[in-house]
Amino acid sequence: MLSRTNILMQLCIMNHASYRLRVAICTLITAIQFTGFGVYAQQLNKTDLVSIRQREDSLKRLSDEIISGREAAERFRADSSFTRMLVRALKTPNSFRYPFDSLQSISRVYSPDSSFRLFTWQVIRDPSLLRRHGAIQMKTADGSLKLFPLIDRSHLINDLADTVSNNDWWIGSIYYKIILKEFQGIKYYTLLGYDEHSMRSTMKRIEVLSFDKNGNPVFGGPFFGFQEDSVRRSPQSRFWIEYKKDGNARMQYDEEMDLIIYDHLISESNEPNKKYTYIPDGDYEGFKWKNGQWVHIDKVFTFKLKDGEAPVINPQTEDKLGGKPKTAEPAKKKGKSGGN
Numbered sequence: 001m002l003s004r005t006n007i008l009m010q011l012c013i014m015n016h017a018s019y020r021l022r023v024a025i026c027t028l029i030t031a032i033q034f035t036g037f038g039v040y041a042q043q044l045n046k047t048d049l050v051s052i053r054q055r056e057d058s059l060k061r062l063s064d065e066i067i068s069g070r071e072a073a074e075r076f077r078a079d080s081s082f083t084r085m086l087v088r089a090l091k092t093p094n095s096f097r098y099p100f101d102s103l104q105s106i107s108r109v110y111s112p113d114s115s116f117r118l119f120t121w122q123v124i125r126d127p128s129l130l131r132r133h134g135a136i137q138m139k140t141a142d143g144s145l146k147l148f149p150l151i152d153r154s155h156l157i158n159d160l161a162d163t164v165s166n167n168d169w170w171i172g173s174i175y176y177k178i179i180l181k182e183f184q185g186i187k188y189y190t191l192l193g194y195d196e197h198s199m200r201s202t203m204k205r206i207e208v209l210s211f212d213k214n215g216n217p218v219f220g221g222p223f224f225g226f227q228e229d230s231v232r233r234s235p236q237s238r239f240w241i242e243y244k245k246d247g248n249a250r251m252q253y254d255e256e257m258d259l260i261i262y263d264h265l266i267s268e269s270n271e272p273n274k275k276y277t278y279i280p281d282g283d284y285e286g287f288k289w290k291n292g293q294w295v296h297i298d299k300v301f302t303f304k305l306k307d308g309e310a311p312v313i314n315p316q317t318e319d320k321l322g323g324k325p326k327t328a329e330p331a332k333k334k335g336k337s338g339g340n
Helices: 004-012 019-033 037-043 046-068 072-090
Strands: 107-110 116-126 129-138 146-151 174-183 186-195 201-211 217-219 238-244 251-254 259-267 278-290 293-297
Touching: 046 072, 046 116, 072 116, 072 129, 107 174, 116 174, 174 251, 186 251, 238 259, 238 278
Parallel strands: none
Antiparallel strands: 107 116, 116 129, 129 146, 174 186, 186 201, 201 217, 201 238, 251 259, 259 278, 278 293
16 A cells, blocks of 8 residues: 555656646655654744744745746746745744745755755746756754755756756756765765756756765766666766656656666657657666666566556555566666666
């Protein structure tokens, strides 16, 4: 039986859900999984708690205008006011554990070790152009604010696969999951996010966030390897899939299998150069963390979904997907890589 969190995650990654609904569900998942929310009132004094709640009311109104404003100028004005007010709210001592529950169109995801949280959202100028905005709020010992603004420069970066960047050159995504891994004493935070991208296609992306010796964020690095594929290729700094707008492709982390699993895609019109024609074909690819790198798995399962069947969260066995458990093993045969 699926847990409440798994059911919510299933809804979170459905592309036909609205942007507001996806962000609200993904944020609720984090709230369920994060154990520190219950103590925020104990860490904020009464005056600060009243103040931050009042600011949250204004932030909610502005966040709604970012989505629902009729004109682009109205949406961008709301975004500018929202950003300034969010920073003022976060300057409240011990704001790190304040959940901002009412901001349903703003993604707020905590790292598994509660060392930081990510705020991300998007502003649409028109159907052909949108911008992602965000910030990293670090947890501090004295409750003061340490914040890294995320400046979306996606439109200026030509090579997403090989670019290593910082918060000033951020490749914008709306994040819905953070996976913590360690290697040689260093913590690596793998981010799963989505990007509405264009009128005809959507992207889902995986990249690794780390912090340098000065505590500054670093996005990317040679963390995605394809050495176990039959056709090898160079490591990449990030990995993504791009698919038809209503293609409903999934990219998720299965804790039981310790795998990132995503849909294998094909062109429905046999036009492989047109990513907006790509849809899931029932197969799954994935990545497994090995020696400080996510290593590509060409075929996660030895079976294929039938037409009309839908995968569920934590697809560890074929039994969960309506098949026979006795054949539910990760495939050992290597093959041609798919996805990006």
